[in-house]
Amino acid sequence: MSNGFLPTTETVHAESAEMVAETVRRAGSQRSAVYPIGGATALAFGAATETPGLGLSLARLNGLADYPARDLTVTVGAGMTLGEFGRLLRKENQRLPVDVPQAAAATIGGAVATNFSGPRRFRFGTIRDYLLGLTAVDGSGKIFSAGGRVVKNAAGYDLARLLVGSLGSLAVVTEVTLMVKPVPEASALLGVALAELRKADSLLASLVESEVEPVAIELAAGALPRQSPLRLGDGTAAGQLWLGFEGSETDVRWLVDKAAACCRQLGAEPRLIDGAAEAGELWQTLADFPAPDGQPTLTVEAAVLPSQTVAAAESLLKLDGGAAILCHAGDGIIVARFACPPDRAAALASDAREAIRLTGGKAAVLSAPAESRLDRSAVWGPATEALGVMERVKRKFDPQGILNPGRFIFATGTP
């Protein structure tokens, strides 16, 4: 059986951390690969691998272990979906302010492994900033815990942070403790259409000078889908800048007024979205931007210094004017979607990486059509000087190299 991305021969549905450990040990004794799977929403993320192995589903590890809501901390199984998690927190008027694409199906463990984030990253950071502790199983089948359940902890090494973004290549996360936040009273988005993308630069620079502090600074450009709620104006705009605000009713009203005045001063008439349903849909669209839409697409994520965001977006559009681009401009993160036949993906990824390198940044492929079978260098780029020490870490956690072999940056450890 294969899901198109992973060469899995069978899938084990783990019911407990012990069962995860046992499965990993068994695979180790047979020198077989193990592919951890959460909500299966990010299987296209990572290099193509040919090593057959076990799929290890964490989806049934989806229980609530502990939720002392007054402490603003919560411990859940790694297989809980972010949708379910959100509903659980909502009952206490709390939330995890990290935007993970396809939240209805994506799992918490997957969010840790892939380190996806979205528009609110500007104000609220990434999952690493909420991760207090976890339990995981290393490549030898040993269960270990890291961190704790308190919001501030300086004891020992923070191995939980080490696993964030490691794409399941060091250990399989089975349980997670997170810090959560109160749901803000109000939320609104303010959008302006830009005749040319460069205009965004002066708007973004004037934000630094102003007292307006959004929670999200989003710049959408290129060929957005016709029905996308991100589009503004008559469809001729080169870009649209969306500022997201959250906070108390009073704060949001003040911010929106101030930001609107700021836009008008620069000659742009803003559009305000503050109805709960409409704003909710827009936040969702921003968060789900990298998600697949059924078309053959190469999705690249670039990171540059925030001041280089517009230049980087422009250079990607120069490669392909038909690309759809969303920038988390406050963080210098750019997600670009290129309509792309499978046989062109490698070359396009390489061109995009080169364009981003020239603006001082890095790029990685978030997803590509399954048939394109992108290799490690196409997905992750050339090795950096720090790869050597990272490989040493990998060998310490997965000495046989059986966890997600070949998918992340590591050359070593392919059985």
Add this chain to the structure above:
Amino acid sequence: MARSSATDVIPQLQKLLGREGVLSDPADLVVYDCDGLTIEKRRPEAVVFPTTTEATAEVVRLCNRHEIPLVVRGAGTSLAGGCVPIGGGLVVSLTRMRRILEISLRDRMAVVESGVLNLQLARALAGTGFHFAPDPSSQTACTIGGNVATNAGGPHTLKYGVTVNHVLGIEAVLGDGTIVRLGPVFDRAALDLTGVIVGSEGTLAIVTKVWVRLTRDPQDYRTVRVVFESLDDASAAVSDIIAAGIVPAAMELMDRGILAAVDEAYHFGFPTDAEAIAVIELDGLKAGLDEQLTRVAAICQRHNAREVLQAATADERALLWKCRKMAVGAVGRISPSYIIQDGVVPRTRLPEIIRQITRISAKHGIRIVNVAHAGDGNVHPILLFDERDRDSVRRALAAGKELLEQCIACGGSITAEHGIGIEKIGLMETLFGKENLEVMGRLRDALNPAARLGLGKVLPSPDAPKILETVGTCQALP
């Protein structure tokens, strides 16, 4: 090659760093005996002052060739013995790497060398509308490198997070002398080594340069002092404020014992009969602050607050913060020696740990006064004793140990922001268990293979002295 003494390589060190970059005269070394934890001392064999990352790497390589352990040091304000060269060897002081290399408001980033003082950066940023958020109480003296090493916090972590949340990248020298640069641009094709090196107390790498995130200054503040009839009431109010979905910038507690000392030192005029005072700060947009303050005041009043007084002027706010941040300094007025402990519990267990502290104080006959970052569940009981009296020292250490064990029993941890250093090594196994410590050890093996950086710190090993049980085993001082 067998382990050499650092004194054997002085000529090589001088060649690398110049004569002014090496201290080896015993008289010059005295001040490097210890940090803020003054009861454990060990004199380094030499102290070096590299001024570049490359020179730091050369020192590490030289030490590796001669099997000499090294301990990195910033301003020496740490409180858990993190700078004490317990394994002998060299102290690497980064205090001469103190240039602010770049400030970019547009990128919300500053690039600093590790020896830059936290306050130096704060001053450089004053008036720009942005600041570096971590503000430990030692802010006026501590270095950014030290903040990175201990993952320092401070009163405002409640809203703004700890150091790791504000570090975009680092340049560092690993245990084998390799230089790595991580960040400042987000790199998906990498393990988050920055995330683990921050807070590793110089035992994974020597961080020489830091790219820090800048945070917008709040438009305004509302800072109040709330007088409570009991610590119990005060901690319950703090817990209720958080539970109500309010996120103040800071919520600090001081008990009657510390208030007396603070008032004597700084003449604020706290009521002398107050059992506890909470300093609560709300910040953000001016427009919404009064509304928030009304809600906070109402919650305090439900917990029998006697009065809720707002700092009327910027000067009054500054004095109030001075009282809180310099509280520990005032303790010298009431006791010849003290240990400032650092424990953390889930916020809702705060009343319980406060009661335990009172019980432990009575049991060991050690007076304890309290300050706390109450909003984070982070307590700083200050144990008063007399260093000249060995029995008093023994009782103070026993009380400190029991207190931290209680934090663990409450579901907390033995340090929230000071670090493990050498002081708390003896409790690491109680907190994490052997199995989890073994996994932590792998990370050190990968980044600092010979464990020569920070030898004898953070992770227990059979040959590391058990500080909490055996006072003064480090080395008898002349």
